[in-house]
Amino acid sequence: MRLAMVIDTKKCVGCSDCVVACQTENDVPIGYCRDWITETVNGSYPSLELELRSERCNHCDNSPCVRCCPTGASHYGTGGTVLVTKNECIGCGACIESCPYDARYQHPKGYIDKCTFCNHRVKEGLLPACVSVCPTKCMYFGDLDNSHSEVSQLLRNRKYKTLAPEAGTKPQVYYLI
Ligand code: SF4
Ligand code: SF4
Numbered sequence: 001m002r003l004a005m006v007i008d009t010k011k012c013v014g015c016s017d018c019v020v021a022c023q024t025e026n027d028v029p030i031g032y033c034r035d036w037i038t039e040t041v042n043g044s045y046p047s048l049e050l051e052l053r054s055e056r057c058n059h060c061d062n063s064p065c066v067r068c069c070p071t072g073a074s075h076y077g078t079g080g081t082v083l084v085t086k087n088e089c090i091g092c093g094a095c096i097e098s099c100p101y102d103a104r105y106q107h108p109k110g111y112i113d114k115c116t117f118c119n120h121r122v123k124e125g126l127l128p129a130c131v132s133v134c135p136t137k138c139m140y141f142g143d144l145d146n147s148h149s150e151v152s153q154l155l156r157n158r159k160y161k162t163l164a165p166e167a168g169t170k171p172q173v174y175y176l177i
């Protein structure tokens, strides 16, 4: 199983419902976030296009954050999801430094936190909170090892990109463009 998220930049309206849902679902402290909205202007004048993206940890297949963690707190979980075991984290911050996407933050309690692909919900057969609340249904979640899954079909049939592919991290959040 290879869990992945596919996000349609053509459908995202930047409403931030995903950000609020994540904060509520995952008890993210005020002033911090596990997901956020990025705006990019593409093209050249006068053909400019605004691209809105809901971003989070990319659950990279080749994660520098897992490699550099001295305690093993950062690790791969089910379906390749990248996770942090709170009580094994010493808060050294090596993983924060190594992530090219700035996807991690230090929780006021000392450990490092980030998107978990809502593994507690996925275990129960639910979708991640951000995916489930999106009013435009621009986010999809599923198993890329299953060729019939919605995420596999979208990546077969649509043009897509990943963020900073040059970093060599093999991100597993894909953006339809
Ligand atoms: Fe690690 Fe950053 Fe990749 Fe997430 S996005 S797996 S924190 S390198
Ligand atoms: Fe590992 Fe925690 Fe250090 Fe990150 S801060 S590298 S998770 S021990």
Ligand code: SF4
Pocket (backbone or CB within 6 Å): 021, 022, 023, 025, 026, 034, 035, 056, 114, 115, 116, 117, 118, 128, 129, 130, 131
């Ligand atoms: Fe937050 Fe869960 Fe969405 Fe990750 S998958 S951004 S933890 S709501």
